[in-house]
Amino acid sequence: MSGPPTLDLRGKILETGESDYAVDGFHHRYSAGADQVVAIAEAFRASGYFLEMLTCEDRRADLHKMRLVYTFNRFATADRHLVLVELAPEIPGAEAPSIAHVLPAADWYEREVFDMYGVRFSGHPNLKRILLPDDVDFHALLKDFGRIEDAPDAAQPNSESPRDTSE
């Protein structure tokens, strides 16, 4: 029985990072350009991998980027690949190609990223909000809103801050 072809990511990734599965849970770690994500998804699909997760990070404060996070894995033996894709920091404006036509699992994940972060996916068949109501005018997981305890009306009734856990 011949298995699926071995994974070939040559020419698709920018750089391979250090990862230690025993510590961070990733067998492999890459960074890639947004223009390569479709080719990367096709390579993973051809080798029998599935899209385990797709999410986004608001890294405008430290990296001045939005960053997409893809993880691919397979059923046979665990082999988790982390692919990090940096995008422009402008919201709206940040955009990546959709991989929903390659791996349908991405359809909903991309809608969620759009919903929560405002990153657009070109070529997505139905890019609309998925969790928040259609008529809201913000992207909830952006770091634009500050933290809850920084808000002026978040003062606690008791004088001791609930975050003060020193003994």
Added chain:
Amino acid sequence: MNQSAPDTLERASDDETYYLNMGPQHPSMHGVLRLLLHLRGEKILDCEPVIGYAHRAHEKMAENRSYIMFIPNTSRVDYLSGMIYNIGFCQAIEKMVGIEVPARAEVIRVIVCELNRIQSHLLWLGTFMLDLGGVTPFLYCFDDREEILTILDRVTGSRLTYAYGRFGGVTMDVDDVFIEQSRAFLVRLRERFLMYHALIRENVIFQERCRGVGVISEEIALKYGVTGPSLRASGVEYDVRRAEPYGGYERFDFEIPTEKAGDCLARFDVRVREMEQSCRIIEQGLTALPDGPIGPKKLIKKLKPPKGEFYFAVESARGHFGMYILSDGSDTPAKIKLRTPSFSSLSSMPDVLRGTMVADTIAIVGSIDLVIPEIDR
């Protein structure tokens, strides 16, 4: 059942098709799920699940509180495998920071997680039967499930939304009464399995409504990332407890039940056999429960994981539950993404439902065991 005529998927002229909202308040929908069905007669031309009604922003909350303050949130993401999520989150943080868990705490965790898994499957079994029109099994299942809730309530202080895990252990020790109760429950449940088999599995109406209905093939599972019993019912032996052993599961002897057909009946069989395997795991845990501490001497309240990205997965009652945690080195997570199995299972539904009958929708959606709060987070 499910005999789709060849013309099913042909585009009908507009006056022959119509749209039907199934949910969000449909009596046989599980929680607040809405399926927007495009129908031609009783045949489903297309289906669009509409979700978000139970969105509580757990991921946003995670960015606004320290790691330990997020522990109570975890069991509320999926209230049916709350214990597995709760312990799983603690295990993720322990791995990030490098906290050792004492042997006794590790075995207690396995026992309570497996009790939680049986409880979740029992609820699924009862409600699935209810979906198919059988009220009697539902009452028996809830009777059994109540036993587990009572056992866990006594030890953890909660019936459903547990906050039993702590970084490096659990909050409260188990005693001899817990061991006796658990053993007695296993004896009781194994007797009940025989009754369930006679009552449900041998029922011809049940078989007819499930066999060949709602096939999730390995190909569809791979496309959408379907995991858990729904995946194992299509013949793939993938279980996070085996693929990426965590929390001491590698020391337990258990099988991973699989079926070939991928239909509702296969998913039923897989879950029932999984309960039997959970019983085996619990039995081994109760026998081999070591003495010793159940956590660190001093409660770990403040911790600062190293900077970076982390991924940790556990096998919940519904499949691969993953946590992607981004740490900026502070005591608060910069981001936690919860990768929940029901989300992936539901996203495969349009592919599975296309061409089936409306009446089968209830059986199919019931058989994949959705927990809506887990999808919406």
